[in-house]
Amino acid sequence: MSKRKRLFWYSILGLLLVIQVYPLSKPEVKIHNPNDIFNHVKVAGDVKTMIKTACYDCHSYEVAFPWYSNVAPVKWQIYSDINDGRAKLNFSNWALMDKADQADALDNIASEVDGDDMPLKIYPIMHPKAKLTKVQRKKIVDWANNYLDGLFDD
Amino acid sequence: MSKIVKVIIPIISFIVFFTLLPKLELNQVQSINTKPSYSILIPANIQSILDKSCIGCHSSDSKNFKGKMKLNLDHFTDGKYSKGKLIAKLRGMAKVLTKKSMPPKKFRAKYPDKVLTAQENSVLLDWVKVQGHDLMTK
Numbered sequence: 455m456s457k458r459k460r461l462f463w464y465s466i467l468g469l470l471l472v473i474q475v476y477p478l479s480k481p482e483v484k485i486h487n488p489n490d491i492f493n494h495v496k497v498a499g500d501v502k503t504m505i506k507t508a509c510y511d512c513h514s515y516e517v518a519f520p521w522y523s524n525v526a527p528v529k530w531q532i533y534s535d536i537n538d539g540r541a542k543l544n545f546s547n548w549a550l551m552d553k554a555d556q557a558d559a560l561d562n563i564a565s566e567v568d569g570d571d572m573p574l575k576i577y578p579i580m581h582p583k584a585k586l587t588k589v590q591r592k593k594i595v596d597w598a599n600n601y602l603d604g605l606f607d608d
Numbered sequence: 609m610s611k612i613v614k615v616i617i618p619i620i621s622f623i624v625f626f627t628l629l630p631k632l633e634l635n636q637v638q639s640i641n642t643k644p645s646y647s648i649l650i651p652a653n654i655q656s657i658l659d660k661s662c663i664g665c666h667s668s669d670s671k672n673f674k675g676k677m678k679l680n681l682d683h684f685t686d687g688k689y690s691k692g693k694l695i696a697k698l699r700g701m702a703k704v705l706t707k708k709s710m711p712p713k714k715f716r717a718k719y720p721d722k723v724l725t726a727q728e729n730s731v732l733l734d735w736v737k738v739q740g741h742d743l744m745t746k
Contacts, residue, residue, distance in 0.1 A: 554699040554740055561696035565677055602692040606744065 473526045481536040484515035484546065491548035501597045505545070508573050508584040512539030515546040520580065535574065553605060560602040568595045645687030646694055646743065654735050657728045661711055664722070691743060698740035705733040 455463075487493070492502055510516050512535055523532045543559050551559070566572035568591060578585035586594070650658070658681055665675030668682045679697055683689040689697065704710045708729060716723045724732070 554695050554744060557692055557696035558699040558703065561693060561700065569674065569677065602696060603690045605692045606695065 470526075476526060478526075478530065478533055480519075481517060481533055481540070482515060483517050483519075487515055487546040489547050489549035490514070491545045494549045495601070497597065501593055504586065504590055504594060507581070508577075508586055510545065511577075511581070512536050513543050513545050514540075515544070522580075557602055557605055560598045560605070564595045564598040564602070567591050567598070646689065646691045647687045648684045648694065648739055648743075650684065651735075654732065657724070657732050661722050661724050661728070665711075665715075691746075695740055695743050698736050698743070701736045702733060702740065705729055705736065 491497075497505075511518060517536060519532075522528050543562070548556070563572075567586070570591070573581075573584050573586070663681060664670065665672040666679045666681045668676070668680060670676045670680075679700065680688075684694070684697075705724075708724075711719075711722060711724070
């Protein structure tokens with residue numbers, strides 16, 4: 455390796471090490487969530503499993519942080535995705551939401567999942583189980599729409 | 609024999625028809641009652657704001673598929689949205705209007721005349737909130 459090339463790779467390595475110390479607060483993790491949607495709503499087993507595996511890492515307090523989520527710059531992207539996701543919808547806070555917000559959330563779940571906008575394209579690369587088939591998508595969409603249609607029945 | 613059949617069959621079918629008729633009608637009424645359709649009356653001042661800034665993407669005629677899927681304002685008046693859907697769409701509109709994020713940035717840059725004025729934004733926001741509240745208490 456030429457001196458120049460070596461210098462290049464060492465500087466990349468150095469830069470990677472330096473960015474590791476950039477402080478960034480880790481999104482909070484909570485295991486016990488009494489207001490979680492599944493503590494309040496009966497959902498068919500397969501739909502529940504799909505939502506837990508495909509959505510919960512960003513849309514709940516129950517996050518499973520993989521090893522690479524501790525390594526910058528990947529860490530920055532993951533933390534920001536989790537914070538954005540929770541701000542838009544947090545299944546762990548479902549029972550605290552007002553009914554119109556629940557309605558809005560269900561409507562968005564239906565359109566995002568139907569339109570293939572969620573989960574984010576990048577997510578199933580490392581989480582193959584979160585790659586939803588058309589049939590699976592339809593199940594989630596139908597669940598969200600049915601739940602929404604009955605939300606104001608009482 | 610054939611005379612008896614000729615007389616009895618019409619009589620029986622006559623009786624059966626008229627005993628079943630009220631039941632059929634009742635079923636129809638019930639099926640209408642279980643699935644009420646909801647629609648919203650849009651006053652002229654609101655309609656003109658929607659026409660100016662929203663309807664281009666959020667109606668059945670729109671070529672913007674995503675915009676149409678997320679919100680189709682035609683379904684506010686044609687009864688195609690369920691009560692739940694209507695409340696969801698109204699809350700979604702309230703959020704977007706509060707953030708002042710609609711129409712989208714690119715659209716605003718391209719069509720400055722279709723930007724919602726501060727006045728229009730707040731009028732529409734107030735209307736959307738009231739409609740959502742009314743529907744929820746209905």
